[in-house]
Amino acid sequence: MKIHFLGTGDAFCSGGRYQTCFLVELPDYVFLIDCGATSLMAMNNSGIDPGIIDSIIISHFHGDHFGGLPFMLLDANYKHKRKTPLNIIGPPGIGRRVGELLDIMYPMVTLDKLSFKVNFVEYHHSGVVTQGPLRIESYPVIHVPEALPHGLRISYQDKTLAFSGDTGWTDELFKISESADLFICECNFYDSHTPTHLNYQTIMDQRENLHCQRIILNHLGPEMLENQDRVALECSYDGLIINI
Numbered sequence: 080m081k082i083h084f085l086g087t088g089d090a091f092c093s094g095g096r097y098q099t100c101f102l103v104e105l106p107d108y109v110f111l112i113d114c115g116a117t118s119l120m121a122m123n124n125s126g127i128d129p130g131i132i133d134s135i136i137i138s139h140f141h142g143d144h145f146g147g148l149p150f151m152l153l154d155a156n157y158k159h160k161r162k163t164p165l166n167i168i169g170p171p172g173i174g175r176r177v178g179e180l181l182d183i184m185y186p187m188v189t190l191d192k193l194s195f196k197v198n199f200v201e202y203h204h205s206g207v208v209t210q211g212p213l214r215i216e217s218y219p220v221i222h223v224p225e226a227l228p229h230g231l232r233i234s235y236q237d238k239t240l241a242f243s244g245d246t247g248w249t250d251e252l253f254k255i256s257e258s259a260d261l262f263i264c265e266c267n268f269y270d271s272h273t274p275t276h277l278n279y280q281t282i283m284d285q286r287e288n289l290h291c292q293r294i295i296l297n298h299l300g301p302e303m304l305e306n307q308d309r310v311a312l313e314c315s316y317d318g319l320i321i322n323i
C-alpha cells in the first residue's frame with residue numbers, strides 16, 4: 080500500500096492544511112479514504128488524476144470528511160467524462176446523503192444523469208464489507224452521533240491500514256488499531272479535553288496499549304500545530320507519502 084496524505088488538517092484548514100483525504104494506491108486498485116471539501120484542490124495540486132480512483136471510503140458525515148464528493152462527481156462527469164463506475168462506501172444512508180448534498184450544491188445535477196454509475200455500499204457497526212480487493216471493517220467511535228462516526232480497518236492481502244476517523248477516546252481504538260501496519264489517528268488537540276476529539280496526552284497515555292506497528296497523528300488543530308516540537312509521535316503533513 081502506498082498512502083499519499085493529501086489532506087491532514089482539521090475542519091478549519093488550520094495551518095493552511097487541506098481537510099482529511101488519503102489516496103491509497105495498490106498495484107491494481109486505487110481508493111480514497113475520506114473526501115473533505117478541499118480534496119479536489121489537493122489532488123490537482125499534487126498532479127493526481129481523480130480518474131484513477133476506483134472507490135472512496137467515508138468515515139462519517141461531516142463536511143471536512145465527505146463535503147468534497149460533489150466536486151469529485153462533477154469533475155468526473157464534466158471534465159473527464161468518466162465511464163467506469165465509482166464505488167462510494169460509507170455509513171448507513173451514504174447514497175441518500177450524497178444525493179442530497181449534490182442537489183443542494185448543484186441543483187439539477189442528479190446521480191442518475193452522470194456519465195458513470197455510482198455504486199453506494201453501506202457498512203454497519205462492527206461489520207465487514209468486501210469491495211474489490213479490500214476488506215473493510217467499521218467500528219463505531221465517539222464523535223457527533225448524527226454524523227454516524229466510524230473508525231476503519233482496511234486490509235489488502237497481508238497489510239492493514241487503520242484509521243480512527245474523528246473521535247474522542249474509546250476502547251474501540253484498541254480493536255481498530257490491533258496489529259495494523261499503520262494507524263492514522265486523529266489528534267485535534269495537544270492537551271485540551273473534549274468528548275468528540277482526541278488529544279496528544281491521551282494518545283501518549285494509551286500508546287503502549289495500541290498494538291500497531293506505526294502510528295501517525297492526523298487532523299491537527301491549532302493547539303497541536305503550536306506544540307508540534309514537543310510531540311514524540313510522528314505527525315502527518317500534506318504531501319507525506321508512506322509505503323507499508
Ligand SMILES: [Zn+2]
Nearest residue numbers: 089090143245
Ligand atoms: Zn474532521
